[in-house]
Every structure is written in C-alpha cells, then in structure tokens.
Amino acid sequence: MAGSGTPDKTRKRVESLRKLIREHDHRYYVLAAPSITDRQYDALMDELRQFESEHPELATPDSPTQRVGGEPIEGFEHVTHAVPMRSIDNTYDEAAVREFDARVRKGLDGEAYQYVIDPKIDGVAISLRYESGRLVLAATRGDGQVGDDVTHSVRTIRAVPIQLSGDRIPDVLEIRGEVYWPREAFDRFNKQREEAGEPLFANPRNATAGTLKQLDPRNVAGRGLSFIAHGYGQVEPMRFKRLSELFDAIESWGVPANRHRSIAKDVDAVAAAVHEWDARRRGLPYETDGLVIKVDDIEQQAALGATSRYPRWCIAYKFAAERAESVIRQIDFQVGKLGTITPRAVMDPVPLSGTTVRHASLHNFDQVERLDVRVGDTVIVEKAGEIIPQVIEVVMDKRPRGARKTVPPTECPVCRGTVARDEGGVYIRCINPECPKQITERLIHFAGRNQMDIEGAGGVLIETLVEKRYVKTFADLYRLDRDTLFALKLGDKQFGGKKTDSLLAGLERSKGQPLSRVLAALNIRHVGGTSAELLAEHFGDMQALADAGEDELMAVDGIGPELAASIREFFGSEPGLRTWQALRDAGVNMTQPRARRSADQPLAGKTVVVTGTLERFTRGAIQDKIKSLGGKVASSVSKKTDLVLIGESPGGKADKAGELGVEILDEGAFVDRYGGNP
Numbered sequence: 001m002a003g004s005g006t007p008d009k010t011r012k013r014v015e016s017l018r019k020l021i022r023e024h025d026h027r028y029y030v031l032a033a034p035s036i037t038d039r040q041y042d043a044l045m046d047e048l049r050q051f052e053s054e055h056p057e058l059a060t061p062d063s064p065t066q067r068v069g070g071e072p073i074e075g076f077e078h079v080t081h082a083v084p085m086r087s088i089d090n091t092y093d094e095a096a097v098r099e100f101d102a103r104v105r106k107g108l109d110g111e112a113y114q115y116v117i118d119p120k121i122d123g124v125a126i127s128l129r130y131e132s133g134r135l136v137l138a139a140t141r142g143d144g145q146v147g148d149d150v151t152h153s154v155r156t157i158r159a160v161p162i163q164l165s166g167d168r169i170p171d172v173l174e175i176r177g178e179v180y181w182p183r184e185a186f187d188r189f190n191k192q193r194e195e196a197g198e199p200l201f202a203n204p205r206n207a208t209a210g211t212l213k214q215l216d217p218r219n220v221a222g223r224g225l226s227f228i229a230h231g232y233g234q235v236e237p238m239r240f241k242r243l244s245e246l247f248d249a250i251e252s253w254g255v256p257a258n259r260h261r262s263i264a265k266d267v268d269a270v271a272a273a274v275h276e277w278d279a280r281r282r283g284l285p286y287e288t289d290g291l292v293i294k295v296d297d298i299e300q301q302a303a304l305g306a307t308s309r310y311p312r313w314c315i316a317y318k319f320a321a322e323r324a325e326s327v328i329r330q331i332d333f334q335v336g337k338l339g340t341i342t343p344r345a346v347m348d349p350v351p352l353s354g355t356t357v358r359h360a361s362l363h364n365f366d367q368v369e370r371l372d373v374r375v376g377d378t379v380i381v382e383k384a385g386e387i388i389p390q391v392i393e394v395v396m397d398k399r400p401r402g403a404r405k406t407v408p409p410t411e412c413p414v415c416r417g418t419v420a421r422d423e424g425g426v427y428i429r430c431i432n433p434e435c436p437k438q439i440t441e442r443l444i445h446f447a448g449r450n451q452m453d454i455e456g457a458g459g460v461l462i463e464t465l466v467e468k469r470y471v472k473t474f475a476d477l478y479r480l481d482r483d484t485l486f487a488l489k490l491g492d493k494q495f496g497g498k499k500t501d502s503l504l505a506g507l508e509r510s511k512g513q514p515l516s517r518v519l520a521a522l523n524i525r526h527v528g529g530t531s532a533e534l535l536a537e538h539f540g541d542m543q544a545l546a547d548a549g550e551d552e553l554m555a556v557d558g559i560g561p562e563l564a565a566s567i568r569e570f571f572g573s574e575p576g577l578r579t580w581q582a583l584r585d586a587g588v589n590m591t592q593p594r595a596r597r598s599a600d601q602p603l604a605g606k607t608v609v610v611t612g613t614l615e616r617f618t619r620g621a622i623q624d625k626i627k628s629l630g631g632k633v634a635s636s637v638s639k640k641t642d643l644v645l646i647g648e649s650p651g652g653k654a655d656k657a658g659e660l661g662v663e664i665l666d667e668g669a670f671v672d673r674y675g676g677n678p
Contacts, residue, residue: 010051014058017048021064022165025158026254062134062163076148076213082174083233085127085141086615088292089310090318094271097293100315101267104295107304107312116243116296117273118230118261120316122205122287123180124212126154127233128255130173133164140212143618153212154179156221159228161254169253174233177255180286181208185224203355204287229257230292242296260284263296278319287353290318307648307668310615323382324357325395326350328375331362331406333413337441337523339429341409341419343368345379345391353383360389365408366426374403433575440466442523446474450529451521452513455506456499464490474521475582478507515542515592522579525566530635533623534558535567536592537632542580543590546571557607557641558634601630602674609637611654612647614667629674637662645670 021044027034045064052059059065091097104113127147129137138154139147154160157179164173181189181204190201201207214220229250232243240246247257264270270293281288294314295301304313330346343362350357360381362368371394373379378398379391408428412419417432430438440463447457457477465471470484485503488495516536520529527535538556539545545567553564570576584590608631610622617625622645623633637644637656644657644664657664665673 010055011058014048014051014055017044017051018063020044021048022161022163022254025064025161026165064162076150078142078146079137079139079149080146081127081139081144081233082129084144084616085125085147085176085233086144086306086311088314088316090290090316092318092320094274097270097274097315097317098267100293101270104304104313108300111300113300114266114296115264115270116247116261116294117264117270117291118258119277119281119284119288120290120292120318121178121180121228121230121258122289123178123228124205124209126150126177126179126212126227128154128160128175128177128227129234130164130169130175132171133169133173133253135160135162143621145616148213150212152217153214153220154227156217157225157227159226159256164253164255166249166253168239168249170235170237170239172234172236174235175229175250175255176231176233177227177229177257179208179212179225179227180204181211182224182226182285183287184285185226189223203353226286227256228286229255231294238298241298243294243298243301244296246298264293274317281319288319289353290316292316307615310648321382322353323380323392324350324352325378326357326381328373328377328379328391331368331373331375333409335412335414335430335435335437335441337438337445338525339412339431339433339435339438341413341428341430343406345373347379347381350381352381352389357381357383357389360391362391364426365428368406368408372405374399374406376400376403436466439472443471443474443477445523446521447477447510448521451517452510453506453517454503454510456503457506460490461488461495461503464488473582474579475586478511478583478586478588480504480507511587512589515540515590518542518580518583518588518590519545522570524570524576526563527567530623530633531559531563533633534635539592540594541591542584546577546580557632557638558636560636603629603631603643606631606642607634607640608632608643608645609634609641609653609657610645610647612650614645614647616667616671625674 021041024034024036024041024044048063049065052063052065091100125141127137127139127141128135129139135151135155137149138151138160139149141147155162183204186201186204186207193201201210208225211220211223211225229247232246235246240249244261244263247261251257262273264273274291277288277291292314293316295304301311301313304311306312326347326349328345328347332344332346334342334344336342343365345360345362347358347360360379362371362373371391373391373394376399378395380393380395381389382392383389409419411417412430412432412435414437415430415432415435417430417435419428420431421428432438440459443462443466444459446452447454447462454477462471465480465488468488470480470488471477480503482500482504485495485500486497514536516529516533519527519532519536519542534556535545535553539548548567550561550564550568553559553567554561559567571580580590603626608626610619610626610633614622626633626645631643634641637653637660639660641657641660641662644654644662646654646664646666654664
C-alpha cells in the first residue's frame, strides 16, 4: 500500500498543515481578516513543502503547494462554455438606469424584486469550473461561446481554491468572476521593473490579460494576481433562490466574492448607490469603471431572459470618463503604415483611471487647429472609453506667454521625405514608400493575427529587423535564415534558438493562408478583411484579380468605385506587381479555397450583410457560418442583397435594408432558422 511506511504523525501533520493553510487563505482573501503575518504563512508553506519533498507519497494534486508546477505549455486549448458568458449592457446616466428598472418591472408583471449591486472590477473575465469541489478548468470569456483554457495560470492565484471546502457544494459549479491585479501589487511590480531598467506595464487590466496568457505558470505565480466572483454559469444542483445567497455560499466554500456588494430594494436605492460609489471608487484596492446592477432572484432572472447579446436582468452603470489636467511639453508626429502622420501630445505625467498618462492623442491636424493646442499649454485629458487618453480642451487662461502655434510638418519626421495632404485636407501623409517607419508598420500589419498570423513576429522583432536592414519587403521575411535570427539581439538579449525555431515555423505555416488573408495583409488602401474576402471568393486567385479592370471589380457586390480604383492602382503599379509576385515566388499561397455550394444549401446563391454586434458569433465566425450555408458575405446593402443579419446597434444598414424591402433577421431568428454552431 502506497505510503504505508509513512509515520501516522507525519501524515496527520501534513493534513493539518493543508487545512491550516486553506483556512488562512480563506481569512485573507474572503474575509479580508488575516490572523497571521506573511512570514508566518510562508513558514507553514515551507514546512508542508519539506514534508512532501521527503515523503512524495503524501503529495496530492489539490495540495496548496501544487499551485505552480509542471512544464510550460505549448499553447492554449479552446474550450466551449457550458453556459455562454454573455456581456452586460452598459449605460452612462441615471435616466437609463431608471429605464432599465421600468423594463424589469414590466417584465416581472408586478412581482416584488430587489437588486444586488457591486463595483465592476476592471479585470479579465474568467469562468472557474469545479466538479465535486475540485477545480478542473479555468477559461477566459473569449467570444462568449468559446474561450481559452488558462487553468495552468489560474491555479497559481492564491485567491482561487484548488479544492473547495464546506457543506452542500454542488456536483458541478461554474463560478464567473474577474482576475485582477490589485493596485498595490501592480505598483510594487512596476517599481521592480523600473529599478531593473525594464519597460513599465501600462495598466493593471492589460497586464493581467498578458499575464494569464503566459505559457509558463512560474511567470504568473509571482505577480500577485487575485480573483473576485461576480456570477455563475452551470450549477448542478441549483439549490439557491437568490444570487446574494449563492454569493454567501461561494464565500463559505473559500472563493472570494465582492465584499462591497449591497442590496437595493428599489431604483432610488440604486441611484443612491451610483452617486455614492462614483465618489468612493478611488479608494478600492482594484480598478473599477462602474457598478453592476443585477436582479437578485434567480427564477426572476430566468423569466426576464436575454437578448441575443445581453441578459435582460442586469446592467452596468459606467462612471463618467475621468479627466485630469496636465501640461504639454512637446507635440510629436507619428507615422503609420500608409504614411499618415498623427500628432501626439507629450505631457507631464498625470494619474488617470489607474494609469500614469504621459501621452495623449490629438487625432489629426484639423483637431490641433480646432483646439489651438500649443506646447506649454495646460490641457484637460480624458480617457475615451477608459482606454485611450485624448486631449479634449485647452485651459486658455493658463497659456504661457509666447506659446507658439503648432504648425503641421512640412516633411516626414522620420525619413525627411515629402508630405502631402489627402483630398479631404484632414490628414497629412509621408509619400515616400521607402520611409523606414512605414516599412516597419506595414510589416507589423502583414504579420498580424488577422492577416498572415505569423507567430513570433512581434513589433519589437520587426523593428529590429528593419533597423538592421535584414528585411524591407514582405517577401524578405520568408528569406530569413536560422543563423541570422539566432544571432539577432533585441536590446541586450539574444533572440536565441527557441524563438528562432518558433518564428521559422510560424513563417512556414503562414504560407498556406488563403488568398483573402494575403490580400488583407498587402496594405492596399481601403482593402480590409471583408472586402478581401469578397475579392478572393469572386476571383479565386491573385493573377485573375491583378488582371481585372475597374468595371470587373465593381461588378463584385460590395466593391465600390473608390475601392476598385485603389485596387487597380496597386496592381497596375510596378511596386505592387513586385510585391505580390515576390510573395508567390517565396511559396506563399495565391489561391482561395472554393466554398462548396450546392443548390440545396439554405443560403445558396444569396448575399448576406451583417451589421451590429452579435452575442453568439464573432464577426469571423458568422462569416464562416454564412459561407458554410452557401451564402456570400457583403459589406454594404444594395438591391443585390438577399438578407441582413442585425445585432445590437445595427446602424444605417438596417434602415437601408428596410427601405429596399430586404429581409432582416435578428440573431435569435437567424439561429432558429439556420442553427447556432459556427
């Protein structure tokens, strides 16, 4: 019998240590009432590790010591959620919250109801799946239907129990919540990076997302991530009448829920909570951008149901974008992949929405002129959607004497080449195709996930390759050899063998991308993913497309005169010809797989336009679904359109479809008719 030689005293001490450590985890993460110091906690862990090292037969998968273990994984497996992880509808004003309450009241037909309110944590949504109390899966939201398996990373987070403890734990329990980086731990980690001369992380949320996608769990373990539960997925059996009761139970089993949650008996109490938390949010230990308001009764949640995208029983109130005041010290000009020059403000560092902002967008030179932004100005900066800082106002009475008007550049700031305004006069472009910044940005776009998807070809690598003059054209990427890459230095670090092999394998795989991806990668003005797909489906191979005249191009549904002219300009030019032929000679695929269509396919010969945001499908998945049914996806509505599929906020395409008498289906009706699997 395994472990028969282990003294009972040792076995009992190991069991006692595990129980003790779990209790202290519960006190620290769930109750926020630690009863021992970090040093005392570490001593308990060290003692347990020592016992398990000396008696391997006592080690178990759910031991607190087993949070970090195993080798780095090769990649992320996709997993399908048992219950979709829906997004939550957003609102930005109290009136919309009251409208939401009116819809709930009407939907419940006079029944009494109450709300659970908790701060909306700005982290990464995760689903934890427990079976018989043991953590078996942690997955990201993904598109709501399918996410990535990040169990190896989440196991390292001390706030997430590997084994639940307590009574009446459901056989299957999916806990939804947010993995986040507490402000204090994030600031401490950034300080360590600064002292080591490493680049700082921009904000906790993005850093959390990147951390969870680390292939080696040892890189995750030391970062101090945490977790808070805010919802549920599959629960069998479901013994709870209210969400608030489920949260209480989840906490008793060892998983932290939001201790700042509260109950609101009516919409006036909700409004009061909104005002209270808008003032208090900066004192929370995590980033928050709003409140989540949920109907408490679980049966009432089911009765209210969901739209194709959002549950009808909850809503997120988003706080107004934070603003801060700073002084502009410089206005620099950035060059994009097509030569567009964008002005950017360089400012005194200022804290804003949980990050330190040093730069802000000025969009274009019309905006610079409208605001009359000058170096030395004091400006108001706002985070648009809590993400992108932008200058929204100049404080004129603080303008220093002698502040000089900002003048648009008369030459490219990178290559010193000629610049020109576009036809609308809004944008200024560098017209030198040999500009190194344009080359770098074009190559980054070419290698991107939605184009050639070259694994390992990140921005820093491409920037270095261009700087060293190893690459200039797209085809140059496919001429890179192992010796060159192995010896390459990114900063003070060698690229090395493992990264070299990964990049070369990624380049080889990318050669098999369909024509639509290649077209989207070529940086042809106005050609995006949808139009590239239309062109590839219609012409089938690159040569046929290159030979097509403007009339032939405009015969493709969804291709207008401006796009047709841009395509002809590219294929009719010597540089364009050289570009695609060099890729062909490098072994890149130049054909589009023909979709198998038969007359009995439901959408055979039909043109479908998709508009608005869908809940069940990503944009790529719905396009694949339509094609699998024999249909063709177009980007604009015309007399040739047979069907328009609408999601949330569909815009003018739905109106035009109505005017033309084109059939319109929402996502639910589409799924009922054609099925829900991509």
